[in-house]
Structures are given as C-alpha cells and as structure tokens.
Amino acid sequence: MSSGLLQKSERSVTVLGGGVAGMTAACALAEAGFHVQLVERRSYLGGRASSYLHPGVDEVIDNCQHVLFGCCTNLVGFYRRIGVIDRIHWTTKMTMIEPGGRTSLLGPSLLPAPFHGLLKLMTAHAFSIADKIALGRAFSALMRPVPANSKQTLGVWLRRNGQTQGALDRFWRLVIASALNADIDSIGLPYAAKVIRELFMNSAEAGSMGMSTVPLSELYAGARSFLERHSCDVFFNVTAEKAEWEEKSAQWTVSTRTGTVTSDFLVLALPFEATARLLPQMPPAAGAPELSRQLEQHRHWPICSVHLWFDREITTLEHAVLLDREIHWMYNKSRLQPWRKLKGRGSYVELVISASRSFAALGREQAIAQAVSELAEYFPAVHEARLEKAALVKEIRATFGVPPGIDASRPASASPWPNCFLAGDWTATGWPSTMESAARSGHLAAEAVCKATGEPRSILNPDLKPEGLMWILSVAKAMF
Numbered sequence: 001m002s003s004g005l006l007q008k009s010e011r012s013v014t015v016l017g018g019g020v021a022g023m024t025a026a027c028a029l030a031e032a033g034f035h036v037q038l039v040e041r042r043s044y045l046g047g048r049a050s051s052y053l054h055p056g057v058d059e060v061i062d063n064c065q066h067v068l069f070g071c072c073t074n075l076v077g078f079y080r081r082i083g084v085i086d087r088i089h090w091t092t093k094m095t096m097i098e099p100g101g102r103t104s105l106l107g108p109s110l111l112p113a114p115f116h117g118l119l120k121l122m123t124a125h126a127f128s129i130a131d132k133i134a135l136g137r138a139f140s141a142l143m144r145p146v147p148a149n150s151k152q153t154l155g156v157w158l159r160r161n162g163q164t165q166g167a168l169d170r171f172w173r174l175v176i177a178s179a180l181n182a183d184i185d186s187i188g189l190p191y192a193a194k195v196i197r198e199l200f201m202n203s204a205e206a207g208s209m210g211m212s213t214v215p216l217s218e219l220y221a222g223a224r225s226f227l228e229r230h231s232c233d234v235f236f237n238v239t240a241e242k243a244e245w246e247e248k249s250a251q252w253t254v255s256t257r258t259g260t261v262t263s264d265f266l267v268l269a270l271p272f273e274a275t276a277r278l279l280p281q282m283p284p285a286a287g288a289p290e291l292s293r294q295l296e297q298h299r300h301w302p303i304c305s306v307h308l309w310f311d312r313e314i315t316t317l318e319h320a321v322l323l324d325r326e327i328h329w330m331y332n333k334s335r336l337q338p339w340r341k342l343k344g345r346g347s348y349v350e351l352v353i354s355a356s357r358s359f360a361a362l363g364r365e366q367a368i369a370q371a372v373s374e375l376a377e378y379f380p381a382v383h384e385a386r387l388e389k390a391a392l393v394k395e396i397r398a399t400f401g402v403p404p405g406i407d408a409s410r411p412a413s414a415s416p417w418p419n420c421f422l423a424g425d426w427t428a429t430g431w432p433s434t435m436e437s438a439a440r441s442g443h444l445a446a447e448a449v450c451k452a453t454g455e456p457r458s459i460l461n462p463d464l465k466p467e468g469l470m471w472i473l474s475v476a477k478a479m480f
Helices: 020-031 073-083 117-124 129-142 154-160 164-180 189-203 218-231 274-282 288-296 364-378 435-452 469-478
Strands: 012-016 035-039 051-054 057-060 067-069 090-092 096-097 102-108 209-212 233-235 240-244 252-257 259-263 265-268 302-312 319-324 329-334 348-352 387-400 420-423
Touching: 012 020, 012 240, 020 233, 020 252, 020 265, 035 259, 035 348, 035 420, 051 329, 057 302, 067 096, 073 129, 073 218, 073 233, 096 189, 102 117, 102 129, 102 209, 129 189, 154 164, 154 233, 164 319, 164 348, 218 233, 240 274, 252 265, 265 435, 274 288, 302 364, 319 364, 329 469, 348 364, 364 387, 420 435
Parallel strands: 012 035, 012 265, 035 233, 096 319, 265 420
Antiparallel strands: 051 057, 067 209, 090 209, 096 102, 240 252, 252 259, 302 348, 302 387, 319 329, 329 348
C-alpha cells in the first residue's frame, strides 16, 4: 500500500473495518457501482466473527460459535450476495438437556403463529406445569406492544409477570439472556421482547437457526472474492491513523503507516471503542463531542468458548442447550462441519458460556476442567473418552450491552462530517448486538452513501412478515 493508491473513479468509497458491518456495506456499494476500498487491520475478514489457526492445538477454530436465525434477513441477504448461503446449515429443532441426560425437544408444529412452538413447549420435561403456565403468561403479555422507550429491565418485567424460578433459570436466563449475552437484570425490555417475538412467536421460519459448515474466515472470504470480481480493493494489516476532509476537492484522505487512501466517501465500520480512538484524529465538527459522549456509554460483555477434541464420539446431537450448569450451549463441530471429522471415532465439540464474567475470570486449566466435568453430566461417554487436546477462548469484547435507555447512545448512520457515515452493530439498527445488527448497519450506511450521490437505492432487506395471529396483530397495530 502506498500514496496514490487509488486511481480516482466516478464514485469511490473507503470502508474502514472488515467485520460484518464493513463487509456488508462494502459489498452492497460495490454492487451499486462504487469503487470500494475495504481496509482491515487484521490479516483476515470477519472481525469478532472470524476463525484462526490456534497455535496451542494446531486447529482452525472460530473465535466463538456464531449463529443466525431466519429473521436475520440482512445477514442472509449478505450471504446470498457473496454466494455462501449454501454453507449455512439450518435447523428448526432445539434440544434441551438436564444433568443426568434427560432431554426436551423444542421446535415448531403445524399450528399457526404464535402457537407453532406451543405443543413441544407444553410437553417439555425441562419445565414443570407451573413453569409452563408462567411462560404462557409471559408470551401472552408480549403479544401486546412494548414501548420502545421503556425503562424496565427484563428481570423486573419477568418478576412482575409471575415467572417461576424454573422459568427464570431454564428459559429466560439461559435461552434469552445468552442470546443477548447479558444477565436478565441488565437487558432492556424492548430488546428482550424483540428477541422473543422474532425467535418464538412471529413464525417458524423466523426462528430457524443457521450455523456455518466452514470456519468463519473461510465463509467471509466470499466477501473478498465478491469485491475483487467488482474491481474493488481489500487491504489487510492496515490501521487507519487519521482521516482528513478536503473541502475543495470534496474528498476524504485516510492516513496509515504505509500510505494514504483517498475517496469521495468514507464509512467508519469499526467497533465502538475503535471509533472512539479515531475521533480525535478526525476533523473538528459540531456533532463530534456528542458522538464521543454516546460512544462512552457502551459497555462490553464477554463470551467464552471451550474447544474439546475427544478420541471418540460423545454424542450424535448436532447442538444442545445445557441446563443448570455454567456451560450453556454445546455445538458438535464434527457433525456441523463434517470435513473436520477425525480418523476413527474422534470428535470435536465446542462449549459456549455467555454472559459469565465469573467463568471468564477462571484460568485456562480450571476453566477447561470445569467444562469437561460438567459436560460429562449430560453425556456419560465423556467419562470413557480420552481428551486429546483443548483450547479456551475468551472474547472479552464479544458484544455490547443493551440496558434500558441504550438507544439514546446508538447513533444513526449519518455522522458529524460530510460524506462520512457510520456502521456497526452498536449503531441505531433496532437490533441488539448481533451479526444481523451489523449487517443492517452496513446496508443502512450503503443506502446513506447512495442517497448522498443523488441516486437513492433501496438496499436494506425487509423483515420477515409475521404469520398467523401475529400477522393479524401486526395489521391491527398498523391501522390503529
């Protein structure tokens, strides 16, 4: 990379950040006819959703298991655009396992929404009759609108709506809190309500779960290929140090240690803390102090994952929700990613622990030992299996929190500077900290760039339409 890198085209844009937000914006803009320069500080794409060769085990692992759902229309749209949608494995079933091995299967039936998941929920061994009544009460209440400016936490709302301890521990704290990667007393009610409606109430399609059948960085290599096919550029191992706006030429110049990048438009698709670090190196602007204040309000929550390689298969399940222990989710990577299948009967599983600062504080040996011990409570074959190698990954900055009132600190795609736009899961997307939020932000930023050229273009993928009674309720809400 050097000065004079870009031969100026009719419309050009520099995208800083090669995470999901940056890739989504870059590919949408390339398709719209822009010359795009995607700048990433790492040697691969994906950001927090990436994979790498772990030196301790000599295996390519994801930094954490990432999943998507049918309601993630912009992430699905991005995968279709770059040609990797066939690398996503979909399922509508969720197995819950109690210590001792008893299972409960959740999933849709032929009943119309929002009752499609009711039959299996009502027959689930994991919940007592009182738990099921309490969950039904909460689901019924969530069919009514939740004010977007509600100051309630999910925990307060659940207690007010008579949730039993079993419902709190085995559903709300596990399934929902882990989806949002935060404790129920730290989650704003509007975001919790959105997750419940999208995953369990709107339709069976919206709640279907997808997982990559290849390492995440291999999945996102499709974005690089897409950009190169559109005569765009991807620069790795490059960190933006300064951005300057030239009023006369109406261009942005981004300075790095190895040179400069010049373009008509600039998209900052960085994590909120990286955006905050860059702000002092941006031109003075009236709205910059307010943006800085907004960025200061965000906080990270960690996700830990334990990767285990056994000499034999310990379960035939592809994935499962693990109840009543520190570990929350099990993903059988040998089955989800068949190319990983080891010789003989060996297997590789990944365990995910969400929203647990206490587990994140454990040392490597203690964390792995606890995870293996707990895993054996669900799958007795672990007792007979030999653990061949193990890895612990702590993603301390995995997600940002969504407490009540956080929307006031989530800026829109417009920035305080001309021809400069913001993207990232932390921006005002209406979604919590997810890959879908990042993808939506990328599409919103791309739309903003197109609008600034005087040639507006619809890029954001529409949400899935609710079905059954949920569709009727959505129509009624729109009318009244």
